[in-house]
Amino acid sequence: DAGVTQSPTHLIKTRGQQVTLRCSPKSGHDTVSWYQQALGQGPQFIFQYYEEEERQRGNFPDRFSGHQFPNYSSELNVNALLLGDSALYLCASSEDRDGYGYTFGSGTRLTVV
Amino acid sequence: AQSVTQLDSHVSVSEGTPVLLRCNYSSSYSPSLFWYVQHPNKGLQLLLKYTSAATLVKGINGFEAEFKKSETSFHLTKPSAHMSDAAEYFCVVRVYGNNRLAFGKGNQVVVIP
Numbered sequence: 001d002a003g004v005t006q007s008p009t010h011l012i013k014t015r016g017q018q019v020t021l022r023c024s025p026k027s028g029h030d031t032v033s034w035y036q037q038a039l040g041q042g043p044q045f046i047f048q049y050y051e052e053e054e055r056q057r058g059n060f061p062d063r064f065s066g067h068q069f070p071n072y073s074s075e076l077n078v079n080a081l082l083l084g085d086s087a088l089y090l091c092a093s094s095e096d097r098d099g100y101g102y103t104f105g106s107g108t109r110l111t112v113v
Numbered sequence: 114a115q116s117v118t119q120l121d122s123h124v125s126v127s128e129g130t131p132v133l134l135r136c137n138y139s140s141s142y143s144p145s146l147f148w149y150v151q152h153p154n155k156g157l158q159l160l161l162k163y164t165s166a167a168t169l170v171k172g173i174n175g176f177e178a179e180f181k182k183s184e185t186s187f188h189l190t191k192p193s194a195h196m197s198d199a200a201e202y203f204c205v206v207r208v209y210g211n212n213r214l215a216f217g218k219g220n221q222v223v224v225i226p
Contacts, residue, residue, distance in 0.1 A: 043214075045213045048213060096212075100162060102212075106156035
């Protein structure tokens with residue numbers, strides 16, 4: 001049973017560009033959350049998607065947006081990239097009716113130069 | 114708001130000696146608490162979770178944690194460290210009312226041969 005799959009694994013972008021990160025949840029999971037992990041820090045919640053809608057959002061600017069597709073996969077988009085957006089972006093999937101079973105992907109390492 | 118505090122950002126232990134990672138939580142409600150481990154360039158792996166059942170929780174790889182309400186603590190222990198335990202460890206609380214996670218800053222564990 002495949003876990004959470006994220007792509008790409010590494011990415012280098014230039015300031016001002018836009019980036020799209022992708023996540024396929026674990027089989028049977030319908031909820032996808034995104035986290036940003038800056039170097040040396042714990043992950044910070046960005047937002048969560050359920051039933052193709054953003055259900056809740058952390059303290060991130062509107063440059064961060066997302067989408068969930070009917071097959072529960074999800075994308076994270078970041079516009080107008082800043083150097084400070086350099087981080088590991090983690091996707092976590094869960095089953096909505098079970099609030100305790102989170103599965104994390106290995107992440108996408110984004111470097112903004 | 115719920116949060117967790119991890120002291121000792123860097124912990125060094127000798128192989129074969131006990132591991133103790135401290136976590137204190139802040140919550141107005143009965144919390145759901147987790148410990149995750151992150152090996153270099155890897156995603157987050159769940160070690161164990163507390164969800165208001167038994168206060169002593171056993172996890173994978175010989176780790177366990179004890180929930181102590183009187184001390185608002187959820188410390189992680191292992192009787193004998195192994196080289197493969199070298200990693201970063203995060204104490205995490207599930208935010209009440211939704212299923213987002215709030216992470217501590219992490220403990221970087223180094224195991225000395």
